[in-house]
Amino acid sequence: GNSVTQMEGPVTLSEEAFLTINCTYTATGYPSLFWYVQYPGEGLQLLLKATKADDKGSNKGFEATYRKETTSFHLEKGSVQVSDSAVYFCALRRNGATNKLIFGTGTLLAVQP
Amino acid sequence: DTAVSQTPKYLVTQMGNDKSIKCEQNLGHDTMYWYKQDSKKFLKIMFSYNNKELIINETVPNRFSPKSPDKAHLNLHINSLELGDSAVYFCASSQDSNTGELFFGEGSRLTVL
Numbered sequence: 001g002n003s004v005t006q007m008e009g010p011v012t013l014s015e016e017a018f019l020t021i022n023c024t025y026t027a028t029g030y031p032s033l034f035w036y037v038q039y040p041g042e043g044l045q046l047l048l049k050a051t052k053a054d055d056k057g058s059n060k061g062f063e064a065t066y067r068k069e070t071t072s073f074h075l076e077k078g079s080v081q082v083s084d085s086a087v088y089f090c091a092l093r094r095n096g097a098t099n100k101l102i103f104g105t106g107t108l109l110a111v112q113p
Numbered sequence: 114d115t116a117v118s119q120t121p122k123y124l125v126t127q128m129g130n131d132k133s134i135k136c137e138q139n140l141g142h143d144t145m146y147w148y149k150q151d152s153k154k155f156l157k158i159m160f161s162y163n164n165k166e167l168i169i170n171e172t173v174p175n176r177f178s179p180k181s182p183d184k185a186h187l188n189l190h191i192n193s194l195e196l197g198d199s200a201v202y203f204c205a206s207s208q209d210s211n212t213g214e215l216f217f218g219e220g221s222r223l224t225v226l
Binding site (some may be wrong): 042043044045049092 | 214
C-alpha cells in the first residue's frame with residue numbers, strides 16, 4: 001500500500017541552525033509529494049511540492065528534493081527562525097488515483113531563540 | 114475573507130448527543146474534504162465530495178454522515194457521540210479532485226465528555 005514515514009519529533013533547534021526532517025515513502029507508480037505545515041492553532045498549509053523524480057520544491061527558505069532512488073523527500077532549511085516552530089507533515093498522492101492525500105504522522109519543530 | 118471557514122471552532126458535548134460541524138469555502142473549488150486529527154496529530158481522511166458527489170468514503174462509523182448541499186458547502190453530522198470521537202476535525206477544499214494542493218480550515222475541536 002501507499003504510506004509515508006517521517007522522523008519522530010519533537011525536533012528542538014536553536015535559531016539559525018540547519019534543519020532536516022526526514023521523510024520516506026512507499027507507493028506504487030510515481031506519486032506526487034508534498035510538505036504541509038501546521039502552525040499552532042491553525043489548519044495545514046501547503047509549504048512545497050514536487051511532482052516527479054529529481055524535482056525540487058522550495059518555499060520560504062525550505063527545500064525538498066524528490067529522490068526516487070531512495071524514495072525520500074527530506075525537508076531542509078539552512079537557517080531556522082523561531083517563527084518556523086510548527087508541525088510539519090510529509091504527504092503523498094498517487095497520480096491518477098482518486099484524490100486521497102496520505103499524510104505522515106507529523107514532526108513537531110520547536111525553535112528556541 | 115477566510116477561504117475555508119468552519120463552525121463551530123470549539124464544541125464540548127456529552128456522550129450520546131448529536132452534533133454538526135459546518136464548512137464553507139469561497140475559493141470556487143470543486144472538491145471538499147473532511148479530515149480527523151487525533152491527539153497525536155495523526156491526520157486521516159474521512160470523506161471527500163466532488164461537485165456534491167461523494168468520491169471518498171473511508172472506513173468511518175456510519176454515525177458520521179456528510180452532506181454537501183452545494184459545492185461550496187460540506188457539513189458533517191455525528192450521531193450518538195462517543196468519547197473516541199474527541200478530535201480536531203478539519204475541512205479542506207481543492208480546485209478539483211486531481212490535485213494534492215488542499216486548502217484547510219482552522220479546524221473544529223470536538224470534546225466529548
